[in-house]
Amino acid sequence: MQGVWRELAGLMLPVDCAGCGRPRTELCVECRRALARDGRGARRVRPRPRPAGLPRVWAGAPYADEVRAVLLAHKERGALRLAGPLGAVLAGAVRGLRAVGGPLLLVPVPSARRSVAGRGHDPVRRIALAAAGELRRAGTGARVLAVLRQRRAVADQAGLSARQRLANVAGALEVPGGARRLLAGQPVVLVDDLVTTGATLAEAARAVAAADGRVIGAAVVAAPSTAFENEVHRPAGRGKEFPVESS
Template identity: 40%
Template sequence: MLDLMLPLQCGGCGAPATPWCPECDGTLAVQPDEPHLVTPRLDPGVPVLSLGRYAGPRRKALVAVKEHGRTDLIRPLAHALHDGLEHLLNWGILGCPLTVVPAPTKRSSARKRGGDPVTRIAQLAVARTDVGAGRGPSIAAPGLGVVAALRLKTFTRDSVGLSSADRQRNIAGRVRRIRAVDGPVLLVDDIVTTGATAAESVHVLQTGGAHVVAVLALANA
């Protein structure tokens, strides 16, 4: 009855009767040489890595999660982040102990979305759950955890449609550290565009005494 009232559709291609079809799931698969190093226009001073271009089913899934409340798509995105983290750990680019810090969001936006999706994706990716089932061993290890340490201040504008310079002005001084973190830190974001949010977040974390080793994004535009 619920399916008749609210038909279930794939968040990537609109295929019926499934939240996320196998074809779209394949577009999120992390290849052996991924994540790739990218160069945003604003350099945060640390390596920036991305799991893929902000296009196709990846883009549609991220938009659906953030703008349309499709929390059922958090798990496939967490699968991709899990695999990307696993690669970076296996390559020796990252090591433990390591604190994963989600990029900041506004408190009002998080309330509208039923919680911060980037934080939920990060938590699921590193949790001792079935995220890695069928995709290799779990990366969960002592010293690996998630801390929601950053938040955007009130009145920060949505960055969609802003130019690179406007994004930088919009975010400057707007990232606030709400929890202390120290030691090695990986900043995780959903999308890296100009790099303004990543640069400001890295600066705030470093000012607070953290050693930010890299930024990892689910997508880059």
């Protein structure tokens, strides 16, 4: 119910732009254009040190400026209508994986139940649904399958080192038995709003693989700029630069 009240309040009360603070608009034209521009520049990211089992990860934008502000407004302040532009950025990261074949399953990394209850919504699932819609409109089959669950509580990751984060989430996720048949042999893209050390995505990949899902990569809205690959190449027939794939 909290999410419903927030949406109603957003319709009736004056709001400021989540990106720059401009009054009386939830996302101004300039910030919306900035997000759209970032969403067209998806690149591969590599957290260092790279945790074992981490699939290849693509991010839609650096975690800075308008992107950071909009992500926080959606996640922590319940600006639910921002899921649309954030989903477009996430869709760009999914396209970066260059997945081929049939429809994709977007499997969101789950938030803790207490976090969902406190926020009144599940931000990653909401962004994933928006991304799937964006992909379908562009002709790419995609649907969201929220089958990952936390099997035990984990500590807040903020302030933990990369090694501590790995220990914190190890074995914390699972796919319940009844949902396993939905994943068997299917191409899965793990999705999240942000990647830092990659520990949570590596754990999500382990849990999906244990349920016989085929993880082909992970896509996130944003990542720290230090994690982006620097080396780029220009594919034939396209003007935008993309990072070189390497093993």
